[in-house]
Amino acid sequence: MRPGAAACWAALLWLALALPPLRDALEGSMRMHMLVQMPLLAATGFIAVRALAATRRARVLQLSGGSVPLVLAAMLAASYWMLPRALDAALADPAAAVAKFITLPVLVGAPLALAWPRLGTVGRGFVWTNLASMLAVTGWLYVAAPVRVCNAYLASDQYEAGMWMVWLAVAILFGWLVGLFVGAAAPQSATPESTAVTSSAARDRHRLVRAP
Amino acid sequence: MTRALGASLVVILAALVVFTWGTDGWRAFTSETARREQVLRNPRPLPAVVLEDQDGRTFELSDYRGRSVAVEFIYTRCQSICRSLGMAFRQIRDAIAPQRLEHELALLSISFDSVHDDVPALAAWASAHGADGRHWRVARVRDPAQLGPLLEAFGVVVIADGLGGYEHNAAIHLLDRDGRLVRIDDIDTPQRFLAQAGLQP
Numbered sequence: 001m002r003p004g005a006a007a008c009w010a011a012l013l014w015l016a017l018a019l020p021p022l023r024d025a026l027e028g029s030m031r032m033h034m035l036v037q038m039p040l041l042a043a044t045g046f047i048a049v050r051a052l053a054a055t056r057r058a059r060v061l062q063l064s065g066g067s068v069p070l071v072l073a074a075m076l077a078a079s080y081w082m083l084p085r086a087l088d089a090a091l092a093d094p095a096a097a098v099a100k101f102i103t104l105p106v107l108v109g110a111p112l113a114l115a116w117p118r119l120g121t122v123g124r125g126f127v128w129t130n131l132a133s134m135l136a137v138t139g140w141l142y143v144a145a146p147v148r149v150c151n152a153y154l155a156s157d158q159y160e161a162g163m164w165m166v167w168l169a170v171a172i173l174f175g176w177l178v179g180l181f182v183g184a185a186a187p188q189s190a191t192p193e194s195t196a197v198t199s200s201a202a203r204d205r206h207r208l209v210r211a212p
Numbered sequence: 213m214t215r216a217l218g219a220s221l222v223v224i225l226a227a228l229v230v231f232t233w234g235t236d237g238w239r240a241f242t243s244e245t246a247r248r249e250q251v252l253r254n255p256r257p258l259p260a261v262v263l264e265d266q267d268g269r270t271f272e273l274s275d276y277r278g279r280s281v282a283v284e285f286i287y288t289r290c291q292s293i294c295r296s297l298g299m300a301f302r303q304i305r306d307a308i309a310p311q312r313l314e315h316e317l318a319l320l321s322i323s324f325d326s327v328h329d330d331v332p333a334l335a336a337w338a339s340a341h342g343a344d345g346r347h348w349r350v351a352r353v354r355d356p357a358q359l360g361p362l363l364e365a366f367g368v369v370v371i372a373d374g375l376g377g378y379e380h381n382a383a384i385h386l387l388d389r390d391g392r393l394v395r396i397d398d399i400d401t402p403q404r405f406l407a408q409a410g411l412q413p
Contacts, residue, residue, distance in 0.1 A: 065219030072220055076227035086234060088243035092369075149242050151369035151381045 006050035010105075014044040018101055027091060030153040031161040035168065038081055038104055045109025060114060067115035067123060074115075075130055077107035082138045084149035091152045121183070128176040132169040139165025244381050247367040248396040255392040258365050261358045263322065263351040266334040266343065270354060274391055280317045280409065281387040284399070285368050285380060286350075287325035288337040293382045296399050297321070298341035300384060303402040305348055308411060317411055319348035324363060324370050324380070326356040366393060 026037035089096035142162030148155050240246035264270050284297045323329040329352050338350040353359040370380040384405050386395040397405040
């Protein structure tokens with residue numbers, strides 16, 4: 001994806017999510033709110049990072065201390081929005097809604113996009129397993145809670161959301177394990193990091209050559 | 213490496229601050245707990261609203277000044293949780309001597325279904341649950357436009373359940389002698405509510 005196109009897609013997706021028709025539809029149910037709207041908001045940040053030139057991305061990475069603090073920030077910010085209280089606030093309090101629409105792209109999606117090419121098998125494994133465990137624990141709490149945890153959502157909706165989260169956690173773990181075995185069967189000579197750098201550098205050179 | 217460590221520490225510290233702030237010091241993870249904590253810390257004044265009871269008499273919350281009031285929110289077609297609400301109020305009423313009900317604690321069930329719950333519907337619910345209309349009144353907000361601000365002041369959120377009914381954060385609310393909301397308790401522990409309110413029989 002070209003940088004300009006990435007910025008466009010990110011902005012379009014973000015706007016679509018923020019405008020009433022889609023926003024109301026997604027926030028109307030707990031599972032759509034948590035499992036569709038929030039991941040898509042994070043995705044806008046992830047895509048927007050593609051709009052940055054490789055050198056600038058490297059600079060931001062260096063300034064922020066590499067991939068570890070970035071992954072940490074993404075995980076902690078994501079877990080905050082899994083709190084039932086944060087979910088309720090995002091619906092009842094405009095300030096919290098604005099915070100959600102800004103922090104999910106900026107503190108979850110963007111840091112992950114910056115860190116991802118630098119992460120090896122262990123780092124990516126940490127991200128996937130951590131995400132799965134967060135989903136499983138929160139989902140299970142939602143299913144097992146004897147009371148409604150969100151004032152804005154029905155008890156049945158909470159149960160459904162919890163079940164979806166548990167199954168999503170299972171699917172993520174399964175996908176990750178399959179990926180591990182497939183990856184082990186066909187080992188790559190280069191690390192993800194160097195591949196990314198080489199390919200983007202190669203692309204830049206290619207452009208330079210073709211430029212009149 | 214040093215930068216990575218420093219940045220990670222900053223991230224963790226920032227997260228600790230945000231989580232502590234967002235959960236009132238790791239106590240309130242749901243908005244319902246937060247609502248109860250807030251009311252305990254800062255008693256809330258309530259808006260002046262005209263209510264209409266099961267006998268068609270109009271009154272206001274301020275008419276109860278000098279007496280505490282236990283308030284619950286109901287709708288008369290409710291099958292599930294409002295039964296427990298009615299039950300809890302009955303237990304509270306039975307636990308207190310009549311003269312104390314006269315002077316110290318009144319019971320008030322307020323319907324949030326202004327459209328369906330007219331006076332006859334309130335009267336039917338009242339007689340089914342043993343509300344006498346004197347110590348225990350069943351009422352609705354007479355002007356539906358005043359319902360929203362009232363629910364908001366109490367922090368009660370009502371949502372349609374898609375089957376023609378509603379779900380809401382049911383609780384027992386205590387108004388003090390000055391008409392301020394001072395406590396919110398679970399509906400299944402009326403004895404504890406009485407003890408906490410200093411109304412132990």
